[in-house]
Structure formats: C-alpha cells, structure tokens
Amino acid sequence: MGLLSIIRKQKLKEKEVRVLMLGLDNSGKTTIVKSLLHKDIKEISPTMGFNIDTISYKGFNMNIWDIGGQSSLRTFWFNYFEKTDFLVWVIDSSSLQRLSENFKEFDKVLKEDRLAGCGLLILINKIDVYQGDTEKLKEAVINTLQLQKLENHCWNLLCCSAYSGKNLTKGMDWIVDEYERKYYII
Numbered sequence: 001m002g003l004l005s006i007i008r009k010q011k012l013k014e015k016e017v018r019v020l021m022l023g024l025d026n027s028g029k030t031t032i033v034k035s036l037l038h039k040d041i042k043e044i045s046p047t048m049g050f051n052i053d054t055i056s057y058k059g060f061n062m063n064i065w066d067i068g069g070q071s072s073l074r075t076f077w078f079n080y081f082e083k084t085d086f087l088v089w090v091i092d093s094s095s096l097q098r099l100s101e102n103f104k105e106f107d108k109v110l111k112e113d114r115l116a117g118c119g120l121l122i123l124i125n126k127i128d129v130y131q132g133d134t135e136k137l138k139e140a141v142i143n144t145l146q147l148q149k150l151e152n153h154c155w156n157l158l159c160c161s162a163y164s165g166k167n168l169t170k171g172m173d174w175i176v177d178e179y180e181r182k183y184y185i186i
C-alpha cells in the first residue's frame, strides 16, 4: 500500500476535520460557530485572539479555529494554517463596500503554500438583512474574489445567516461530502 493511501485511510478513520474560519472583522465568524453549537449568540464580543470549538457532525469532529479578523490581528492568521482541511471565508453582506478589502486579504491567504489544496467554503453572511438580489450578490463575490481562477481548491459559495441558521448545515454537509470525496478516491 502506498504512503498516500495509508494517509487517506487514516484520515477517513480519524474523522477529524480541521476548519479555519477567516474573514474581515465583524463578518459574523464567531456568531456562525456559536449558532452551529446552539449557544447563545446575543452577547458575542469581538474576537481578540482565537477560539477553538469542536462540532460533532455526521460522525465527524470538526475542529473549528475561529481567528480574530481586525487588521491588527491579521498578521497572526499565518500561525494557524498548518494542517487545515477547509478554509471558511466569511463575508458580511451588509458591508459590501469592504469587498475589495476582502479580496486583498483573501488573495494573500490563498497564496500560502500550507493552504494548498484545502477546500474552500465562502459564506456570505447576514443574508437575513440583505435587501438585494442574492444571485447578483453571489456573482459579484465570485468576480471580486476571482473564484473562477482558483485551480488548487475545490470551492463552494453560499449565502447564509448565523441568526436564522439559513444554509449553515448546508455548508457543513458540503464540507463532509468534500472530505469523504477527497479521501475515498485512492
């Protein structure tokens, strides 16, 4: 048995998925994680360091690293890339004037070798207060983040709400499906 198939078998057996949540400050990363854990989401303060939470889902342990997104903290993001299976990038749909800032940071992160090949889930959050056409919004995000140009990442884009829970489990399902697809193909 080759080394690659041993690693794949091991990954499928462990069912430990490392998920890194990044995005600009105030996009709703912490609220999304707390909402998935069915915790109180009313009193969440800005993340000054990082939080680690484990979500058990469909037999998997999702170890979620939620890192503070303020500009002064972004240099620390680079300490958390090791062994990342999935990057979840969260965008605030009520703050679209920050889309180009999103691209600047997103592009920098994806150039990182340690994230090569990780799955990428982009969540456009706060869709509960978004008034416009969500299909056009998705198109704008795809174009601004230049998602079509990504060659080394499988990716998915969903509009979601940490408040209502909309599409959060859909995002989790995608992660589980992608993980299994990746490690079953031997």
Ligand SMILES: Nc1nc2c(ncn2[C@@H]2O[C@H](COP(=O)(O)OP(=O)(O)O)[C@@H](O)[C@H]2O)c(=O)[nH]1
Pocket (backbone or CB within 6 Å): 023, 024, 025, 026, 027, 028, 029, 030, 031, 032, 041, 044, 045, 046, 047, 069, 090, 125, 126, 127, 128, 129, 160, 161, 162, 163, 164
């Ligand atoms: N309307 C709305 N507000 C949200 C949603 N998710 C988060 N927020 C609010 O956005 C602010 C920032 O959330 P937080 O989770 O701290 O963002 P983080 O900095 O990315 O971790 C808080 O006031 C949240 O209550 C959402 O789905 N809908």
Ligand SMILES: [Mg+2]
Pocket (backbone or CB within 6 Å): 029, 030, 031, 045, 046, 047, 066, 067, 068, 069
């Ligand atoms: Mg936070």
